[in-house]
Amino acid sequence: MFFKEKLIRLCVRSRFHTRRFISSDKSKDAEFSTRNATFVLPFESIPMARSLPLIGTKLDLIMSGFGKRLHEVIDNRHQTLGPIFREPVEGSAAHLIFLNSSEMMREMFIYEGKYPKHPLPDAWTLYNDVHSCKRGLFFMDDEEWLINRKIMNGILLRNDFQLAQSVIENVSDNLIHEWNCNFCEEENFAVVTGLMSSLYTWSIKVLVYLMIGETHGEKNHEINKLLPEFSLVVQKVFEHTAPLMIIPPTFARKYKLNIWHQFENSVTRTLEIANDIVDVGLKMNGNGLLKEMQAHNMSTEVIKRIFADLIIAAGDTTAYTTQWALFLLSTNVSEQSKIREQLDKSNFETPLIRGTVRESLRLFPVATFIGRILPVEGIIGNYRIPEHTPVIASMYSIGRDAENFPNPDKFNPSRWLRDTSGNLHGVYRPNMPYAIGVRSCVGQKLANSMMHTILSKILRNFELNLMNSNPVGVVMRLIAVPSAPIMLGIKRLSV
Numbered sequence: 001m002f003f004k005e006k007l008i009r010l011c012v013r014s015r016f017h018t019r020r021f022i023s024s025d026k027s028k029d030a031e032f033s034t035r036n037a038t039f040v041l042p043f044e045s046i047p048m049a050r051s052l053p054l055i056g057t058k059l060d061l062i063m064s065g066f067g068k069r070l071h072e073v074i075d076n077r078h079q080t081l082g083p084i085f086r087e088p089v090e091g092s093a094a095h096l097i098f099l100n101s102s103e104m105m106r107e108m109f110i111y112e113g114k115y116p117k118h119p120l121p122d123a124w125t126l127y128n129d130v131h132s133c134k135r136g137l138f139f140m141d142d143e144e145w146l147i148n149r150k151i152m153n154g155i156l157l158r159n160d161f162q163l164a165q166s167v168i169e170n171v172s173d174n175l176i177h178e179w180n181c182n183f184c185e186e187e188n189f190a191v192v193t194g195l196m197s198s199l200y201t202w203s204i205k206v207l208v209y210l211m212i213g214e215t216h217g218e219k220n221h222e223i224n225k226l227l228p229e230f231s232l233v234v235q236k237v238f239e240h241t242a243p244l245m246i247i248p249p250t251f252a253r254k255y256k257l258n259i260w261h262q263f264e265n266s267v268t269r270t271l272e273i274a275n276d277i278v279d280v281g282l283k284m285n286g287n288g289l290l291k292e293m294q295a296h297n298m299s300t301e302v303i304k305r306i307f308a309d310l311i312i313a314a315g316d317t318t319a320y321t322t323q324w325a326l327f328l329l330s331t332n333v334s335e336q337s338k339i340r341e342q343l344d345k346s347n348f349e350t351p352l353i354r355g356t357v358r359e360s361l362r363l364f365p366v367a368t369f370i371g372r373i374l375p376v377e378g379i380i381g382n383y384r385i386p387e388h389t390p391v392i393a394s395m396y397s398i399g400r401d402a403e404n405f406p407n408p409d410k411f412n413p414s415r416w417l418r419d420t421s422g423n424l425h426g427v428y429r430p431n432m433p434y435a436i437g438v439r440s441c442v443g444q445k446l447a448n449s450m451m452h453t454i455l456s457k458i459l460r461n462f463e464l465n466l467m468n469s470n471p472v473g474v475v476m477r478l479i480a481v482p483s484a485p486i487m488l489g490i491k492r493l494s495v
């Protein structure tokens, strides 16, 4: 039996590594499928993470530093178990399936159905239940999700998004101005103070001004007064969610643990401020997205729900990816020079700026795990997966796998340049940092424009140097964040 399992595993691995499946194994468990003309293997033959008696796999999580090193734990599991493995869910017969293959990730999306469902952090669903709180796109399901998603696709994913570009330009120019204030009079070198909060405020400001309309943004005191607290509490939502990935939220709530109160307070305050901003924005009757949402007959209640969750989804992801890009650039002065050469010839973003963002999302994917709950039985990596199984793509592992990217640990924006036939230089199989399919990121165009614009402006104005004396690693705080604050040194360039 042991030998047979080993053979099946070998077959699957060799299919993954050589892209060929050895179909000579006519084992009783394997069933012939016309799809790909290969054998379909039963669910039970998916390699399983060895759980420890009594405490299941939770101990591994605790050993990983309360989830801070979850991406590494899962990556190590892939190293030993292969591109697909199952992880028993503590206290139940269910399993999570983890993948680190781009091909299998694509297969996962094939089965997602008309109303894709993603796994949600328990703390967030518990909050919504306890407070009878209805939320935005990320939490909506079925027809309600589809109707609102179609409207938001039309608003956020269109090609001619002039308003967005001018808001992004203005808010990014402000950030450059603030950074210029870091310099003492005669000095040409400074360290950016509060890098993270400055990027956070930048990303939230873009969204808020875009909602209310460009012309009203800066001028409105009522909204500007709310922004510093808003950006702080949105950050806290993420910070307080992370421990609740390990300590069950129902337990934390029942025993009145401080961590539950902190989480609850930060979500409540985020939703309150978001509501206030929408109220003020609607009163102003500006030319922003709020007006467009109203024009689609969205009720004020739904607009508030969608707006709050857009802010939560946009704030952390965009600010941290930009921060990772600055981190990578600040340790690669030669890449900065190459990009500046391109920028000198262009008024706008360049292919190497786009490559920098793609590299940041590859090496430090803020959405570290992307999942779907399969609505039907499916076949992924030649294994039969029962309906309702949560399948999760390990984006950190996919991005650092030599099967997908040659020399994967190297920061190389040029790998994303295309040759004359349109082929990518240094990519075997691209990753999908925004997911794909109908439930992929609705803010991806906006996020890319924001990051391309700010990085171009920063590189035009400053030379970057990393000032941290100790190495900076990745830790999980629901999304992938630096293990220590990044000390970004900036040297003024004459522009």
Ligand code: HEM
Residues within 6 Å of the ligand: 118, 119, 137, 138, 139, 149, 309, 310, 311, 313, 314, 315, 317, 318, 321, 361, 366, 367, 370, 371, 433, 434, 435, 438, 439, 440, 441, 442, 443, 444, 446, 447
């Ligand atoms: C670097 C930046 C970003 C990354 C890497 C990112 C990544 C993602 C991913 C992977 C998903 C899909 C989750 C799933 O399918 O389960 C998603 C969904 C979503 N994102 Fe983003 N995102 C980014 C920025 C933004 C921005 C700027 C906004 C707002 C304008 C936004 C709004 C949303 C919303 C509302 C959803 C839920 C969509 C739905 O369920 O239909 N994201 N994002």
